[in-house]
Amino acid sequence: MRVSRFLLLSLLVVGFASAEPLAYPANLFDNIYYIWLLVSVIIYLIVAIPMLYFMIKYRYKKGENEEGVPIHGNHALEITWTVIPLIIVIYLATQSFAFYKKQRTAPPDSMELKVTGFMWGWEVDYPNGKKVFAFFNDKYQIPEEQKIVIPAGKPVKVLLTSRDVIHSFYVRPAKVMEDAVPGRITHLWFQINKPGEYWVFCREYCGTQHSRMVAILKVVPQAEFDKWVNQGVSNQKSL
Ligand SMILES: [Cu+2]
Structure with missing residues (x-):
């Protein structure tokens, strides 16, 4: 009974860890976020719980001496509370740097898109010369031909x-x-x-129509993308 419960739990954990995330590098952001959150919560509890305990235990009672016992320092304690935070900070810094490197370095098999922002939209150039102008039209709609199409499961470098x-x-x-x-x-x-x-948003206030700089990223299976990207490449018009 106990063993089977343990096995079930392990399977759940493995299943969760190996489930493919919706998008990269969002999963890296989430991982680093949870590491920081866990460390922060542990430190908070280590500080807050004893503080509450001491507040109650050593509260002022009538008739007691108001001055506490003088303390002249404690080397062992000072070294401990310097070294432990140092180790934690070094751990967080190395984790964050490894994450930053991964997040900045596009995988070598990425598809390269050239994206040029303009007031108020995005011009997207595909490697074979296909072009998409992505922006809201006057009716605040994004027609099908103004969607940025990309293949699912393939890294895109912009x-x-x-x-x-x-x-x-x-x-x-x-x-x-x-x-x-x-x-x-x-x-x-x-x-x-x-x-x-x-969704793709413009996230830097760029003028009166900034809120119109919204684009739709249409993610399709690779075969569908290959068909789409080769359609009408020769008669592209410029905006
Ligand atoms: Cu903008």
């Missing part, structure tokens, strides 16, 4: 720039964001594993 002012390209499900700066090329990467439609 090379970003801007034609006018600073915008910011934010891929909501992947939790990644990067500024689009005129005259400069910045980059980010992401991968979405589940087909569907997802």
Whole structure:
């Protein structure tokens, strides 16, 4: 009975850990977030519980001497409360740096998209020359041909720039964001594993129509993407 319960629990844990996340590198953000949260909660409890206990135990009682016992320092205690936080901080710093490197380095098999922000939309160039202009039309709709189509389960590297002012390209499900700066090329990467439609927002206030800089990322299976990307490549018009 006990063994089977243990096995079931282990299976659940393994299943949870190996389940494919919706998007990369969002899963890395979540992992690092939970590590920081766990460390913070433990430290909070270590401080708060004894504090409450001491507040009650050593509260002032009538007739007691108001001055406490003088304390002249304790080397062992001081070394302990310096070394333990140092180890925790070094651990968090190395974890965060490893995460940062992963989040900044696109996998070598990424598809490269060139994205140029403009007032008020995104111009997207595919490797074969296909172009998509992604923005809300005057009726606040995004027609099918203005959706940014990408294959599911494949990393996408975005090379970003801007034609006018600073915008910011934010891929909501992947939790990644990067500024689009005129005259400069910045980059980010992401991968979405589940087909569907997802939001992209401009996340840097860029003027009166900033709220219109919304794009839809249409994630489709690889075969469907291959068909789509080769459609009408020769007669692209410019905006
Ligand atoms: Cu913008």
